[in-house]
Amino acid sequence: MPEAPRHTLVIEGLHAEVAGKEILKGVDLTLSSGEITALMGPNGSGKSTLAYALMGHPKYKVTRGRATLDGKDLLALPVDQRSRAGLFLGFQYPQEVSGLSLSKFLWTAYMQRHTAENADAETFGKDLDTHLDYLGMDPSLLKRSLNEGFSGGEKKRVEVLQMATLAPTFAILDEPDSGLDIDAVRSVGETVAKLHRPDAGILVITHYQRILKYLRPDRVHVMVDGVVALSGGRELAEELEAKGYDWVRAGSTPAA
Amino acid sequence: MSPSTSEVQPLDYTRYDFKDPETYKVRTARGLSRAIVEEISRLKNEPEWMREYRLRAFEHFLERPMPDWGPSLDEIDFDAYTYYANPLAEGETKRKWEDLPADIKNTFEKLGIPKAEREFFGGVGAQYDSGTVYHKIREDLEKKGVVFTDTDTAVQKYPDIVRKYFGKIVPYNDNKFSALNSAVWSGGSFVYVPPGVDAGIPLQAYFRINAKNVGQFERTLIVADKGAKVHYIEGCLPVGEEVLTGDALAPIESLTEGQEVVNSDGVATTVERTMVRPYDGDLIDITPVSVGNAFQLTPEHPVLSVPRSDVQVSRRAPPRTTGVDRKKLANARPRFVPAGELRSGDFLHYPIHRTARDDPSLGTPELTVLGYYLAEGVTRIINGGEAVTFTVPLDEPEHVDDLAGAIRAITGTPPWVSPQPAEHAVEIGVSSKDLFTLCRWHGGTSAGKKQLSKVVMDLPPEKQAVLLEKYYRGDGNTYERSGTAHRVSTTSRQLAFQVQELQARQGVYASIDVREPFEETMKDGRRISHARAYTVSHPRGTRFRAVHRVPDGFLVPIRRVRRTPYKGNVHNFHVAGSNNTYLVKGFSVHNCTAPVYSTNSLHAAVVEVVAEPYAKIRYTTVQNWSKNVYNLVTKRAHGYEDSLVEWVDGNMGSRVTMKYPSVYLKGRGARADILSVAFASEGQIIDSGAKAVHSAPDTSSKIVSKSIAIRGGQTSYRGLLHIAKGATGVKAAVRCDALLPDDLSRSDTYPYNEIHEEDATVTHEAVVGKIGEEQIFYLMSRGLNESDAIHLILMGFLAEFAKELPVDYALELNRLIQLEMTGAVG
């Protein structure tokens, strides 16, 4: 069997500020295709900031450092090109667009990706049905305005649905589990695991151990105060759940 | 090599212009006076009461000051307009489309009549400046007693109804412009629906101001008697034909400031000023080897060309007797030569358009379908649903597969394929709103109106090659079999020119030939009439030997130069940028730099609507006037017991619009629903709103106003909600949303509430939104570029309105916003 193509997303010494305040203070992180990576850390430590800075949010300014996807400088690209280069961000707080139906939006996004030859409405439709089914979503949501009036849980599932539609090389999911009921965490977790391809990598930002049970991350990183303070395997997540973050803070001196 | 215009001598620019197609059978002198008002009344042979009414209104107009609120109307010079100009004789309204003069027919065919009439509407009217040129109603409606005619005819034929309502809903002294309209009105629609009759499918009227400095003052009266129901739609739309705008030819007289045209470098620029002047002298007709590209201008107009004497093998030989020295030609710099000095054999400069913008939503399947659509596709309504059908020659199964595959890829369903042996063809068809929309949007509406969208014209040449290949293939009978030339034939002039342009981008100069319309008698005695057709062709393999490729385009020899005497108006315009050129029929000519006077038009209509008890009336307007029109319209309805009046009012065009559709709720339980949309771009002010006046109990009103202002445009909402003493149990809801995508534009809200009953339920919401940076970021993070992201947000904002419109209007709205957005971003 031929091996899946390998991809890497390399973040080196990334510094970023928002509203004039430095939030990221030298993040180093490497994501590889075939792997699921978890990023944890206390509120306000800069996890979402990292996600936004990578995606190119206009308010988040990178002041130093690099981020490359297979050697290609992501930071030099406008937002839409980062997306086309294979990056995806599942938002912690998704936006609403009134009057734009979810189905039209998904189709438009899909068409952006499938430039010429390979766009195929039939496959698109079939895949969409499959994904809705995985996520336990009501197809009537497709007719409604994007995220408008969606419940917190519906919004999170719509983010995963978009990821499924766009099939990115690297997906960052910012708290896909927050606000979800127990069954929903499971269907989202299982769906993301199913969608995970050997030629793609996923970075999942979360506070909870529960979703990681389904995702079975290969690596777990902990961000504290704008840097990756601690890294380890799956067991690290359990340890954090038991002990809290103070323990990391205490031990996050360079000596540790 | 692009020509340097700085080498051109300054010239007297006052005499280089184009012919004006405006012709009127009846026209009053410019300006307004009591005598003009009387003349209009006399021309219409009106009853005395109407003549007196006009004169009273005129007196009031003189006394009444200009409004001291709202947008500035200082530029309006009432003496500069012509108040009555009719291309037909008064009262000569046609009921047969074929009877219309060709140029008027063309104008309106661009708007979808009479096709619209056949497919979607119960009746159609068309007004060209002051004259109602066409009015027709379906027989079944006529039998039910529905009256749909122009208001002038109604004054003569239905005096009782007209007298009962005329001026009763909007009195002449309501405002300065209602007084003006009442004095000089001409045309407009009169609709009467008898008790209990449901007119069913909509009645539609089109309004077009053709000439600058001509005012249009139509007067519309709609009466739905007890329990009757009617939907009336009016479209106020500009049309384009004839000139060079980058995606299409437009008539020079229709160009307005700010419009995009292409210059001799093949680059888009904008019209800065337009001018018109009377001319009496010869015009030069220039016919290049591509006959279809013939054009006409004044003798002094500078045309970019390479005179043959510059490039002949032998300088001394008389012109055209010796060959062209290819080396000399390759190095020749085109220069400006007055049209009057051009000779046959000289070369004209035909530049290649260079703008390219990709649109990923048009991939191979879409372009394949469009190619076949151009050749033999028809959009139609089948069983009430949108469908597209194609005819492909029977003996070309690979084309059937090709097309069917593409349709399937787009719609997800396989098309039906039905052989038509008698026609020696196969019909392929599919019911699909998406495909219907795709074809009409990017390929035009019907055979004579096939026209590619700007998006397609701007695609990268590799993609356009796909489209051309399929089009030439689908056109079938000439592609594979004729041994010598590639060619396609079409009855759409626009398409012929577009194909020529697309071929130029492929590095090929194709010529356009015209076949005049003719009738043919078949062996079996049937007579077949053939419309005018345009053939675009280029030799197979080799290029036209007479045409020479230069780096930025082609040099095309002139076949014939002629002079024709002409007396009438000529037009010219001035374009932005240092390259002072534009293209006529694809050929480079010089800009005009003479001073010009500003020209604007005035549209001051009055619309009166009456809904008798239990009647339902919906009145839809889509206004996309050119950006030199002052659009000052008074629209008012009276709604009696349990009636429903709906205004759906979209304002996209014009320089200034002031319009506040209103409903007076005069009977218990009457309802009003007013949905208005304003879209204002650079240089436009749209001051619109709504009024609901509740004078009876248990009445209800709902007002929704949506406005978008971009690139310095201004919108205002001005609303009045009045609840009279005694009108108990009233419900009223007002919602105004404004969207400002940038910092240049502005939007104001002026709501006035006068509420004299305590128990009224009134809600008022007003939201002014920026298009959030966050929203744009969110959409862009899914791969959409910025202008697509904004376009989606805007269309979403207007979705509530768009879904109330007939499909062609909704498409027009979408197209318009897309065009405005391309300018706004990047």
Ligand SMILES: Nc1ncnc2c1ncn2[C@@H]1O[C@H](COP(=O)(O)OP(=O)(O)OP(=O)(O)O)[C@@H](O)[C@H]1O
């Ligand atoms: N737009 C903004 N303006 C001002 N401060 C901001 C902005 N966005 C983030 N910050 C600040 O940056 C810091 C990091 O925020 P960030 O959202 O990255 O944290 P997080 O790790 O994702 O937290 P959480 O777990 O609560 O989601 C916080 O102090 C936050 O207040």
Ligand SMILES: [Mg+2]
């Ligand atoms: Mg966060």
